Amino acid sequence: MNRVHPSSLQKRSGTSGWTSLAFSPSSSPRGSGTRFRTVRASRRVRSCAHGGPKSRYTIPTSQECGRRPTLGRTNRAWGIVLVVVLVSAGAWFSVAPTRADSNGFQFSAAGDFGAWDGFRATLGILNTSGSDFALAIGDLSYGGFTGYAPNTTEGGWCAKFHKYFSNVIILAGNHDTGAFPPGEGSINNFTKYCPFPTSLRTPVFGQYGKQYYFDFPRTNPLARFIFLSPDLVYVVDDGEHYTYNVNSTRYLWTQSAIDQAHAAGIPWVIVAFHKSCIAAGEHACETGTDILNLLLREKVDLILNAHTHNYERSNQLAVTDSCAGIQLHSYNAGCIVHDGADGKYQRGAGPVLVIQGTGGRALDVFNKADPYSGYFAAHMATDTEGAGIGVVTYKVYPDRIVEE
Structure with missing residues (x-):
């Protein structure tokens, strides 16, 4: 049996059309001081993702791995449920809460949506997710029309x-900047029609949709969310190219936002930008390594990317004595401080990078021959039985982050 913290599971007991998970007690490992539970999956839970025992999908009981469900009249589709626990120092799974409400909050994230059937399926998943807000990490409509008024791609x-x-919070991708191909939408219009949700009651610092941050919740925040635009050329803003080279203005802005969060004692720092530097898919490192290595040195907790149309979860990464930083087109095992095989990561040791370009477009391959593939502990792509589109959902607590 795989041992995971019970809060890290999506419990669907009693919900029509979904599997249930049974819990039975198990003794704690020697000296841990923490009680574990053993998770026993029903026959309808399939292990459909690559990358170790903690990678699972929860699928409707009417579906089998390899068959893609549709919303239809049930208004239900299955998404990604990959269990990953970030734990605090000195504990296997959890420690006593130190700030804010121990119940925490939940958000979902994805990028690369489009405006067609895949987008509708993802919205159905979000509709039943229970998340407080969703992050749309770039490449929003691809110029498609949903048939909803106003009759513009953005509106x-x-x-x-x-x-x-x-409660959708948006960030530009390369298809939202007015760059080639034309007519795919302008982030300046997307921010008018998808403004920052006032119901979250927290201020935004910076330029919403491009480079900004906010803390959540507003009082005793558990996390700072920082949004960047590496290597995006904003044709809609007279061609301004957002670069994050060492000691550049945007690099220093990012460093300051992280340092301020750490100084304020905010437990978690989460950084999102559309293009990734390391990914085992169709894209090379388009952002340059400077911004990624800054995040490794600052030891932020989560890095959220899209752009590559699949799901990839990294090992825990950091600058170490044997790793001066990520280098272009190469793999260095010294940059890995935890291999992620058990799905648990130590808070403060370095970031975990998650690519979730799964918002609606057809999935890409995971290229195992790519040097960057060695940095990843799990993936869901065209070679994954039962793969499908959807969102990744994160539950944020004072002492842990759980990814589903």
Whole structure:
């Protein structure tokens, strides 16, 4: 049996059409001081993702791995449920809460949506997710029209999103900047139709949609969310190219936002940007390594990317005595401080990078021959039985982050 913290599971007991998970007590490992539970999956839970015992999907009982469900009349589709626990120092799974409400909060994230059937399926998943808000990490409509008023690619996309899920927070991708190909939408219009949700009651610092941050919740925040735009060329802003080279203005802005969060004692720092530097897919490192290595040195907790149309979860990464930083087109095992095989990561040791370009477009391959593939502990791509689109959901507590 795989041992995981019970809070890290999506419990669907009593919900029609979904599997249930049974819990039975198990003794704690010697000296841990923490009681474990053994998770026993029903026959309808399939291990459908690559990368170790903690990678699972929860699928409707009417579906089998390898068959993609549709919303249809049930208004239900299955998404990604990959269990990953970030734990505090000195404990296997949890420590006593130190700040804010021990119940924490929940958010979902994905990028690369489009405006077609895949987008609708993802919205159905979000509609039943229970998340407090969703992060749309770039490449929003791809110029598609949803049929919702106003009849523009930006207005219609936001109107359809809000019909299913109101609290969406957006960030530009390369298809939202007015760059080639033309007509795919402008982030300056997306931010008008998808403004930052006022219901979250927290201020935004910076330029929403491009480079900004906010803390959540506003009082005794558990996390700072920082959004960046590495290597995006904003044709809609006279061609401004956002670069994050060492000691550049945007690099120093990012460093300051992280340092301020650490100084304020905010437990978690989460950084999101559309393009990734390391990914085992169709894209090379387009952002440059400077910004990624800054995040490794600062030991932020989560890095959220999209751009590559699959799911990839990294090992825990850091600058070490044997790793001066990530280098282009190469793999260095010295940059890995935890291999992620058990799905548990030590808080403060370095970030975990998650690519979730799964918001609606067809999935890409995971290229095992790519040197960067060695940095990843798990993936879901075209070679994954039962793979599908959807969102990644994160539960944030004072002492842990759980990814589903």
